Amino acid sequence: MTDNNVVLKTDLPLKRFISGKVRDTYDLGDYLLIVVTDRISAFDVVLPVGIPDKGRVLNLISAFWFEKTAKIIPNHVVAVIEDVKQLDEYIPEDQRFDYPAYLTGRSMIVKKVQRLPVECVVRGYLAGSGWSEYKKSQSVCGVPLPPGLRQSQMLPEIIFTPTTKGDDTHDLPMTYQEVEKTVGAALALKLKAISIALYAFARDYARHHDIIIADTKFEFGLDNGNLILIDEALTPDSSRFWDEKLYKVGEAQDSYDKQPVRDWLEASGWNKEPPGLALPPEVIESTRRRYVHAFEVLTGKLP
CATH class of the missing domain: 3.30.200.20 (Phosphorylase Kinase; domain 1)
Structure with missing residues (x-):
């Protein structure tokens, strides 16, 4: 509704x-x-x-x-x-x-809680900026990968590619060593292991519901010293969702997110500086349907 x-x-x-x-x-x-x-x-x-x-x-x-x-x-x-x-x-x-x-x-x-200043990005497929970097350096965020991988291909193993997390600044890539320096070696290891475990669970669940979660990002905080998951989790805004039925290795995939918005803005000639443009009704409705469909397919419920 x-x-x-x-x-x-x-x-x-x-x-x-x-x-x-x-x-x-x-x-x-x-x-x-x-x-x-x-x-x-x-x-x-x-x-x-x-x-x-x-x-x-x-x-x-x-x-x-x-x-x-x-x-x-x-x-x-x-x-x-x-x-x-x-x-x-x-x-x-x-x-x-x-x-x-x-x-x-x-x-x-x-x-x-106390939010940790690390955004935990996890990737299971080669897409977006990861694909662009791989073509140049055969790595993603400094993580080396095997040769011969194709666009949108499932990676041999899930990779952890964290970024900085600031309130008013752009997120910047972090090496694992930088994460260790920021939060300590023990907590860095926990962040990596739990991020990968969360993504693996969600990816497997979603595949049974015809959605591929190509990558996602998590945020964590400390609750009286205990690590907990915060912010949002595995939404179309924080993840790359693909339709498993339409998935084809070797090409870009259509996403269950604001892709119609990005496509229309790119075609509009907008300079990507404020103020933003108003969207036409058909782009708004197309985007709405994608968000709603993702919810319905994953949960079996109506929003």
Whole structure:
């Protein structure tokens, strides 16, 4: 079912913790309230239009994977907001307000933890910037690979290609040694092993539902010294999703994400600098269908 009330911004009467390209996060003391908007960005620019259903789909896909992977590693989820009345449990009485209905489905209460400054990128297929680098150096983010691999081919083994993680800066590639220097050798080893385990589990699950997860990225935090999974998990925004039925080695694949947006913007002649362009209705609807389809295929549910 389509949500015609596109949410581009939130302005709740709560202390704002951080706002990203898609998520608005509010500080509730020991907890955070994360609200996933329908904003969409391309080429690092937030566009002036939103994609209906996108926020709910992203939030519910993350919730789905957080539950599925909890046996591998704990995560930050405290509650997924299915009824705004749930918020009374986490918002002090003197700060409560008339909760907007749009919070339902697109928001969750999470633990406030110490975020680690490493984005854990994991790749199982040779695609995107990885393919471009491989053609030049036979490596991806400094990880050497065998000769003769083809575009979109499944890699002989899953590789860990971390990047920096900053609030206001572009993510930059990190070597494993740099990760060790940043978080320590023991924690670096855990990040790599758990990232690969999470990706392998999700990749195998998704293949049984006709979706290939080519690569993804995870973020982690420390909860009283214990490593936990945070942020989002295995969504079309943080991962490269392909249709297994259409998959062909040796060529670029169509993705279950904002590819129609990128394609239209590339064809428009836009210089990729702010302000972003408004999208035509057909591009918005095509993109909406991709997000919704990914959710339905993975979970067997309607968003």
